[in-house]
Amino acid sequence: MQETNETKAETPKKAEKSMSFREIMDNFPKAGEILHNHGLHCIGCMMAQVESLEQGCKMHGLGDEDINKIIEEINNSDGEKETSTN
Numbered sequence: 001m002q003e004t005n006e007t008k009a010e011t012p013k014k015a016e017k018s019m020s021f022r023e024i025m026d027n028f029p030k031a032g033e034i035l036h037n038h039g040l041h042c043i044g045c046m047m048a049q050v051e052s053l054e055q056g057c058k059m060h061g062l063g064d065e066d067i068n069k070i071i072e073e074i075n076n077s078d079g080e081k082e083t084s085t086n
Helices: 002-007 021-027 031-037 053-059 064-084
Strands: none
Touching: 021 031, 021 053, 031 064, 053 064
16 A cells, blocks of 8 residues: 555645646646636647746746736635635
8 A cells, every 4th residue: 555655646736837837737627717817828739738837927928926926826726626625
């Protein structure tokens, strides 16, 4: 049993600006909607596989304050989801 727990991939607990769009969207269920609301239509973009959230945001003219707000929204949305099911 211990070996199974060690080999199991851990889901990130918090989104970070250094994560790729794909990693964020794969691990945080509401991220796609939040990104879309900020003008980032990442779901079909090939760059979503390799580009970090920070890189993509800056390419779309968003600054550090905007990036931090997006990260906060993603992390809060998942936190709300967890607490509502308990």
